[in-house]
Amino acid sequence: MNSLRARQLVSSFAIIMGSIFILGLILSMFISNRELENERAELKDLGFDLLGYFSFEKGNFTIEDDLHKKLQDLFDKKGFSDSVQSTVAYIQNTNTKIIHWHSIDPFTNLRSSSFSSDDLHETLYTYPISAKPGEDIIKRLKPENPDTELEDDQDTQHIVYAYGFQHSPYGHYQLVIAKSAESLFSGEDDMRAHLIILFSASALLVLLAQLATSYWVISPIKDFEEEIKRLESGEQETIINHYPEELNPIKGTINALVQYEVGQKRRYRDALDDLAHSLKTPLSAIQGYIDQEENNPDKSPSIEGVSTQLDRMKDIVSYQLRRAVVTNHHAMISPRPLKPVLVRLKESLLKVYHDKNFDINIKVDSEAKVRMDDDDLLELFGNLLNNACRFCEKLVEINVQPDGNFLIINIDDDGMGFPDNNPSKLLKRGIRADSQTEGQGIGLAVCTEIIEAAGGTIELLVSPQVGARVRIRLPA
Amino acid sequence: MRILIIEDDSDIREQVKEELKKTGFVVDTAADGKMGLHYALDYPIDVAIIDLGLPEIDGIDIIKNVRAKGLDYPILILTARSRWQNKVEGLEAGADDYVEKPFHAEELLARVRALLRRTGRWAASEMVCGPVRLNTSEQRVFLYDEEITLTAYEYKVIEHLMLHAGKVISKTELTEKMYDDDSDRDSNVIEVFIRRLRIKLDPNNSLKPIETLRGRGYRFTLPRINTA
Numbered sequence: 165m166n167s168l169r170a171r172q173l174v175s176s177f178a179i180i181m182g183s184i185f186i187l188g189l190i191l192s193m194f195i196s197n198r199e200l201e202n203e204r205a206e207l208k209d210l211g212f213d214l215l216g217y218f219s220f221e222k223g224n225f226t227i228e229d230d231l232h233k234k235l236q237d238l239f240d241k242k243g244f245s246d247s248v249q250s251t252v253a254y255i256q257n258t259n260t261k262i263i264h265w266h267s268i269d270p271f272t273n274l275r276s277s278s279f280s281s282d283d284l285h286e287t288l289y290t291y292p293i294s295a296k297p298g299e300d301i302i303k304r305l306k307p308e309n310p311d312t313e314l315e316d317d318q319d320t321q322h323i324v325y326a327y328g329f330q331h332s333p334y335g336h337y338q339l340v341i342a343k344s345a346e347s348l349f350s351g352e353d354d355m356r357a358h359l360i361i362l363f364s365a366s367a368l369l370v371l372l373a374q375l376a377t378s379y380w381v382i383s384p385i386k387d388f389e390e391e392i393k394r395l396e397s398g399e400q401e402t403i404i405n406h407y408p409e410e411l412n413p414i415k416g417t418i419n420a421l422v423q424y425e426v427g428q429k430r431r432y433r434d435a436l437d438d439l440a441h442s443l444k445t446p447l448s449a450i451q452g453y454i455d456q457e458e459n460n461p462d463k464s465p466s467i468e469g470v471s472t473q474l475d476r477m478k479d480i481v482s483y484q485l486r487r488a489v490v491t492n493h494h495a496m497i498s499p500r501p502l503k504p505v506l507v508r509l510k511e512s513l514l515k516v517y518h519d520k521n522f523d524i525n526i527k528v529d530s531e532a533k534v535r536m537d538d539d540d541l542l543e544l545f546g547n548l549l550n551n552a553c554r555f556c557e558k559l560v561e562i563n564v565q566p567d568g569n570f571l572i573i574n575i576d577d578d579g580m581g582f583p584d585n586n587p588s589k590l591l592k593r594g595i596r597a598d599s600q601t602e603g604q605g606i607g608l609a610v611c612t613e614i615i616e617a618a619g620g621t622i623e624l625l626v627s628p629q630v631g632a633r634v635r636i637r638l639p640a
Numbered sequence: 641m642r643i644l645i646i647e648d649d650s651d652i653r654e655q656v657k658e659e660l661k662k663t664g665f666v667v668d669t670a671a672d673g674k675m676g677l678h679y680a681l682d683y684p685i686d687v688a689i690i691d692l693g694l695p696e697i698d699g700i701d702i703i704k705n706v707r708a709k710g711l712d713y714p715i716l717i718l719t720a721r722s723r724w725q726n727k728v729e730g731l732e733a734g735a736d737d738y739v740e741k742p743f744h745a746e747e748l749l750a751r752v753r754a755l756l757r758r759t760g761r762w763a764a765s766e767m768v769c770g771p772v773r774l775n776t777s778e779q780r781v782f783l784y785d786e787e788i789t790l791t792a793y794e795y796k797v798i799e800h801l802m803l804h805a806g807k808v809i810s811k812t813e814l815t816e817k818m819y820d821d822d823s824d825r826d827s828n829v830i831e832v833f834i835r836r837l838r839i840k841l842d843p844n845n846s847l848k849p850i851e852t853l854r855g856r857g858y859r860f861t862l863p864r865i866n867t868a
Binding site: 433443448455474482485486509519545546547 | 721732741743754757
């Protein structure tokens with residue numbers, strides 16, 4: 165994941181969804197407990213109402229006959245019936261676990277001390293709950309006798325309320341009231357559904373807000389990136405816009421680096437220009453004196469030797485100075501458009517070769533770019549086009565074609581072409597196609613150095629006009 | 641022909657000056673950019689040879705100034721800076737050609753002659769007007785293919801008139817082109833040269849090659865044969 169914005173979105177999405185999930189869970193538990201507490205209050209009231217109908221005599225719970233009708237009304241009102249799905253209640257001795265009364269058959273066997281276990285298994289669920297005297301408990305429980313033949317879902321949980329009391333010396337008893345949890349669960353399910361919708365909508369809104377925020381936060385970084393691209397492409401020389409303070413140190417460092425790089429390059433080239441001037445001017449003066457001496461009828465016999473050595477010195481100085489300014493290939497070089505360089509050179513060369521009736525045809529797309537320093541571009545194509553102009557008859561033509569990450573550039577002329585015998589030796593320093601024409605060997609050798617430094621290649625071929633074709637392949 | 645050399649190295653300046661003078665040019669020299677600019681702007685120059693690395697004012701700035709003033713005489717850059725960046729900058733500033741240091745005197749002379757022909761719109765080293773043929777590299781003049789003998793001054797006058805054949809050349813301009821700055825100038829001598837040239841070029845008084853325009857100057861009237 166390389167994008168800062170994607171990172172931020174994914175992380176915030178994960179945090180938001182996680183938070184919402186935990187919040188939902190807590191809320192759901194809270195709501196569930198609250199519902200249970202509501203049930204406790206209701207069942208407690210019901211429990212006290214029920215216990216009010218009973219009398220306790222000698223270990224038995226009795227109901228006055230005149231209260232039967234009222235109890236039945238209470239049962240009807242509170243949803244008691246003989247169905248197992250309905251609300252049930254029973255009174256149990258917590259020590260002996262004997263059931264002394266239950267709501268399925270409320271008015272039978274009240275005189276006996278207990279119901280038979282077998283009968284109970286067929287009619288009543290009992291629950292693993294035990295309330296001490298004075299204590300009331302509410303729980304969600306499964307019946308402890310689920311192997312009963314009663315028709316019910318064995319996984320169904322019930323809400324079970326127990327209230328403990330004692331009748332000394334007969335022991336501790338509890339009133340247990342159980343009811344289906346279905347209504348509670350459906351209420352919780354409804355609440356959960358509402359919560360999910362609410363939280364999903366909130367999550368969506370938060371995400372949208374996050375997107376807007378991320379755009380706002382990231383936009384200076386995007387602007388910064390755009391400016392660095394313009395810096396690389398040479399459209400501007402420093403980073404000029406104002407940025408948030410977190411980016412200012414990076415801006416300062418990049419500007420300092422760029423200025424250092426540009427300054428170094430300029431100082432280096434200026435120093436080389438000065439060196440060229442200081443070396444070549446005396447050489448030129450010596451050349452003048454030799455020329456004068458050569459025209460002298462009484463010239464010294466050694467003058468030719470001096471002249472030859474001077475020519476050698478001139479070549480060495482020219483070559484070394486020109487190759488010294490070739491830029492090493494490094495990361496800061498961005499692709500530069502080729503056509504403007506060729507157009508500048510065309511105009512200059514048409515001036516220089518004014519007396520020669522020929523044309524320079526640039527068949528190069530405006531989009532064609534090569535990854536090379538501006539000065540090197542001018543030096544490379546200056547040398548190549550100058551050679552082509554010098555040797556052509558009527559036409560010099562430049563065309564390009566893409567080749568993957570490279571650009572192939574052909575410089576053609578309709579002149580005499582390269583010598584058949586091993587033309588590639590011309591690319592080495594000091595070999596000239598025409599010994600009468602000064603400088604060609606150096607020019608091609610310098611071109612080779614520039615091209616190799618840029619990671620390209622050069623070939624000497626035959627042009628379609630049967631003249632010379634220089635084919636170079638440069639990183640685009 | 642009047643040539644300006646702006647070059648700070650005295651050896652080169654003097655060598656080039658001597659070479660050009662030997663060939664018959666009138667030569668002005670300047671050792672720095674400031675003096676060079678003064679000559680370049682205020683003197684009737686036919687060709688300027690300007691070194692790029694000059695004290696006071698850079699060669700490129702001199703060229704830009706000359707062109708900004710509307711002066712269109714050819715300019716040859718003399719440069720030790722061999723990078724194309726420098727050459728293209730010089731040519732874009734308004735120069736017409738360049739010669740890299742170190743150079744041979746003949747190469748420089750050939751370039752100067754080519755530039756001069758360019759100004760007069762002559763494409764070759766030989767200028768032909770009617771039956772008159774002038775070879776600039778050999779400095780010889782022929783009438784109906786027979787060489788006529790001219791003095792150095794007479795050659796300078798006929799060369800300048802033929803270079804600008806069809807155009808009116810004032811007596812002052814001819815005088816300035818012929819004499820060095822420090823020479824005594826006598827414009828009446830021009831009339832003498834013109835009369836002698838008329839006799840040598842038109843012994844039968846049938847061609848009338850040099851026309852006098854009263855109060856304005858002279859014009860070479862014979863039609864150009866090998867105009868570019």
